[in-house]
Amino acid sequence: MAKVLIAYYPSGETTKVAERFNLNFKNINFKSELKEIKLIEDLEMRKQFKREKKLKLLNEITSLSKYDLIIVGTPIVAFTSVPAVNAFIRSLPKFENKKVILYATGIGLPGKAVKKMSSLFSMNGGKVIGSKVFSSIFDFDEKKLKEVDVFFETLKKEILSKNKNIKAKK
């Protein structure tokens, strides 16, 4: 059974989207694991930005070998991804050709959130097969969450295709 890791920074909307992805994966019989990205020290956003390169994660991942695909989600803060999420991506073991899906949630000012995460992933060999910003000034309702299903549908072929030449380096 294919396995997917859905890692996200817990905020209202980012969590809702993660759970919706989870449902979509269950529907295609993938085993998915939800994981909150957390810091050892629960820092407010301003301090996270100041100390981005020194942030320590609570539950670091030492191996990705059991996953076929990884999803990472962030709320958009100050036009970019949350520093804890960047730290999470940097902390991941190196891997080649592993499929990655990125998403961000916000109120409509996407900035460079997805681009930032994407460039961090390209440094450790992740292959971004899709990315999307979900935004609304209102709480995400069922109609909004349908956008996750639609996005999932557009990626389904790629999601179901076999990973080639995956070599875990660490």
Ligand SMILES: Cc1cc2nc3c(=O)[nH]c(=O)nc-3n(C[C@H](O)[C@H](O)[C@H](O)COP(=O)(O)O)c2cc1C
């Ligand atoms: C300090 C701060 C900065 C934010 N900056 C942005 C931004 O630049 N662009 C955007 O679209 N949303 C921005 N937002 C909105 C968040 O992305 C949004 O609240 C989050 O995705 C949804 O999570 P929530 O339900 O926990 O609020 C910001 C929110 C906060 C608190």
